[in-house]
Amino acid sequence: MKKNLKTFAAFSILPQILLVKWWGNYPDLVEKYYSEGLYPVLSKFLRTLFGWIPFSVGDIFYTILVLSLLRYLWVRGKLLFLKPRETLQHVGITLSIAYFIFHLFWGMNYYRLPINEKLGFKTEYTKEELVNFTLNTVKELNYLQVILTQDSTVPVRIPYNINEIYKKTFDGYRNAATIFENLKYTKPSLKASIYSTPLTYMGYGGYLNPFTNEAQVNTIVPKLRLPSISAHEIGHQIGYSSESATNFIGLLVTYGSNDNYFKYASLFHVLGYCLSDLKKIDDELHSIIYNKLNSGVKINYQEIAVFWKQYQNPMEPVFKWIFDAFLKSNNQNQGIESYNAVVGLLVNFYKDYWIHVK
Incomplete structure (x- = not known):
């Protein structure tokens, strides 16, 4: 040259x-x-x-x-x-x-335009709306846990292998695309990352490779997380960059599956975000609502916490800081906090569109 x-x-x-x-x-x-x-x-x-x-x-x-x-x-x-x-x-x-x-x-x-503007709803919500949504999520999560285990004290176990989880995720996108055309997904490219162990130490469930457009999944994480992680990464793949948007899409797609294990996995993830937000504004109410969960659901949350705790390391905050800076430099002003911004999308979508509890 x-x-x-x-x-x-x-x-x-x-x-x-x-x-x-x-x-x-x-x-x-x-x-x-x-x-x-x-x-x-x-x-x-x-x-x-x-x-x-x-x-x-x-x-x-x-x-x-x-x-x-x-x-x-x-x-x-x-x-x-x-x-x-x-x-x-x-x-x-x-x-x-x-x-x-x-x-x-x-x-x-x-x-690009924020997803809530595309769908036509706001992201702000009141404490009352958050509590109402969280209580309804607890109600349905408890219901599904008993349906799947026949015992309120038994934790849910996803019975599928990774390829079956991928296939059911694709099915979820097909279902979602009948309502939201922008979620149409063809020519799948969803794969296990060969760097799953490093990703776990960094605290990540997956990522999209922007140069090959492959959605990468950290297959070491507990299976209960894999449905929403897989759907989340496909959300990036079809063009949604915001972490709150892809969380929203991933949880919506997983919940919209015809499979009760996937519905449970979705609501389990949703409730985690809701309880996290609720704890910030009313710790006592957070504890009251958490204690309404079946013992089996609580065990599932404890298992997730134990899993991530064993991979905690001094470098994890550094990786999170780097990713936070990367997001902020790319028009994501909330940085990694945008993951939890999904709560505003979920609460308003529930209020306006989602008949949550059958």
Whole structure:
């Protein structure tokens, strides 16, 4: 690559950033021309290209990338410092290419219209509305727990293997797409991450690889979490970047399944978010409502807590801080707190649309 061209490529990241931020000020245009225009075409192409491969191509790509970086550092050694201009040029070119591909293949979805605006409901809620929704969730969760175990003291066990969970997740999306056309999902590409153990130590249930459009699932986590995690990552895959939006979609899709184990898994996850929010505003009421749960449901919550506790480590907060900063730099002002923002979506959706308790 000629010297002038290398310099241009290295500095091209600056106009790219300006262009992304400028376009991001017009979410309606991003929605029309990217999220509902170019992105579905690119996404389907990548899922068609990589979805049939039984292992994660994206994870292999990241492995090769890290090894290549280590080799680069080893081979160049002192030259990194002896030729700082050339080193910075290489770094600039790499970042420019990565930034361009990231935003072309997926990243512009961070600037699309919020999902509540698409569906036409607000996200604010009162304490009374939260309590009402939480109590109804407890009621149905207890009901399903007894249906599935025939004993209020027995915890629910998901009887499916990972491939069956994936298939039922796809079925859930088919059901959801009959009501919400934007949730149509074809050419599946949902895979177990080969980095499930590192993801667990980092505190993550999965992720979307934006370069291959593969939805990655951490298969080490308890099975009770896998239905909503799988549906959550597909939510990212079909173009929703906000963590609150993909939580909402994942829980809605899982609840809309024809399978009671999936309904239980969804409500179990929903209630966790609701109780967390309730604890912040009324600790005593939180305890009262939690104690209304069947013993079997409480055991399920205790098992989840024990699982994550054994993987706690000093680096986890660092990874969370990095991800929080990444989200905030990509138009997600709440950072990792946006996960819990799903409560506002759920409460208002329940109030306006969802006949929750049969």
